[in-house]
Amino acid sequence: MNDRHDDEKIPDRRRFLECMAWAGAGALWMMKGGVAHAGMLGSGNAAADATFRFVQISDSHIGFHQAPNPDPVATLRETIARINAQPQRPDFIVHTGDLTHLSKPEQFDTVKQILGEAKVDQVFCIPGEHDVIGDNGKAYFAHFGGGGVSGGGWHSFDHHGVHFISLVNVLNLQAGGLGFLGTEQLAWLQQDVAGLSASTPIVVFAHMPMWSLYPQWGWGTQDSAQALALLKRFGSVTVLNGHIHQIQRQVEGQVTFYTARSTAYPQPAPGRAPAPGPLKDLPAGQLHKYIGSRDVRHVRGSQAIAVTDIALG
Secondary structure: OOOOOOOOOOOOHHHOOEOOOOOOOEEEEEEEEEEEEEEOOOOOOOOOOOOEEEEEEOOOOEOEOOOOOOOHHHHHHHHHHHHHOOOOOOOEEEEOOOOEOOOOHHHHHHHHHHHOOOOOOOEEEOOOHHHOOOOOOHHHHHHHOOOOHHHOOOEEEEEOOEEEEEOOOOOOOOHHHOEOOOHHHHHHHHHHHOOOOOOOOEEEEOOOOOOOOEHHHOEOEOOHHHHHHHOOOOOOEEEEEOOOOOOEEEEEOOEEEEEOOOOOOOOOOOOOOOOOOOOOOOOOOOHHHOOEEEEEEEOOOOOEEEEEEEEOO
């Protein structure tokens, strides 16, 4: 079976990192004119003529039990309920990592159960560094499949004219906690995009940022520049990642980078605290304003992607 699939079909669950569900109070991404645009989920500003839509959620951290959110299971379930209540069902969901907090079997079981409550055809996942603790992702892949090339998990698929690329940058963290892709994955990426037209819209999923957001906290990927060089010829490249539990946006040439909220808890803005970690001093009752999901839409024949971030509150 080829890595790519018919434009009119959802990516084959056997050929991608599969989760079983959707969650998060997210952001709406719309592909329109080859450009990604953001909007609020359910706000009515989403393009009615969008060919398809999908949702991104991230950093559920099931197993976390501290302030400011001692019950991330509840907020994940609440997010799923909000997604299920939307009048337009997304084509698929992608979870960009840290499904669990400590890679425990029971935590993976809980995530799989909750994600299975989503009323979508498919949900795909990529691992975060919290999902590969102690076993380099063995338990994660056993629960969610999608070992991908050489068991590393990276993969790609086509959907309605958009080429989606899932990269894994958490298996061999570098000094300071920076993400790392490695030569094997980079060689695969070069081959994967070689036959694509430069007008093909590209959407990249990764857990850790693919730009140097704040290397002092490990918020970046050491060899991301090599990956981005392989995508330089494309007119529209959108990179969606998690890891930092907040919305940040960066534009470099034709590449637009977006980071997503967590469904569990927020982290401080870059450099605004001695170290990254849960923001524990949120005002009472304000947690839901800092967590959420992302909705993405695309109009067939365009290069643009419309992106909408949605707070759970």
